[in-house]
Amino acid sequence: MENNNTSLQQQLLDAGVHFGHLKKKWNPKMLPYIFAEKKGIHIIDLNKTVECLQETAAAMKQIARSGKKILFVGTKKQAKDIVTECAQKVGMPYVTERWLGGMLTNFNTVRKSVKKMQSIEKMLSDGSFDSITKKERLTLTRDKDKMEKVLGGIAQLGRVPAALFIVDIGHEHIALAESKRLGISTFGVVDTNCDPNKVDFAIPANDDATKSIAIIVNYITAAIEEGLAERQAAKDEEVEDNFSDENEKQAAKIQAEAEAEAGRGGRGRGAGQGQGGQRRRSTGGGGARSGAPRR
8 A cells, every 4th residue: 555655656746746836826724735845836745645635536436336426627728638538438527618607506507508409419410400591500500519518518417416526626616616505525626826625625736737637637537437337346246136036036936836736736636536435435335235135
């Protein structure tokens, strides 16, 4: 375990996760996570980063194992592609273009927009728009593309997610405020210019470098994959147990029916033998009477 922590710490160091913001931009609440200051820049303590990262990964693994959804949020230019790729890998919803105000607190209205987008897609694919004019078709296509750009990542999100994973909580302050209002668990990458107390699980790290964001998000994604794999294994095991139970019940039922049939057959043979003996006795008695002389 210690070797794993050392190798992870070295990877974080190579990715530049330890670089914070300028000293003049720091948030005093980040003091426990700051190791030192060098040339006016704060250096993040990677020991704390590893601890927080492992704790966050364990919590998100449990959420994924329970079958709940985790919404990935990263609209910064450096985080867009990474967040999209990792979220799609584990089948989780994501927001990488723009956080619409009320995406969580006004979720029903957002779902209506998603359904409208999906209905336009369906009609474009099945040829329902062949009868309308070219201009109308072009307008609808543009509307669909615009909605898909913003809402495409949450198209399969049927209900409010169980948790949010945010890259740069300062940049995504609206998403953070909405999740807090609804009591949703929050996980976030926190740099030295942010307040770590605003999220339930903070990961002190550089949230501006692409390599730093990539290593953090990939580590979290791997933990979610493990949780999903354990959930699938538990489901398969449950199906096998149910199947074996059904087989045992079926075998017991067949055995009980066979025993009952054997019991009925034995009683039938016994009754047939008893009736045959009575007939033989009655036949013998009749012969004796017929052999007696008449008077």
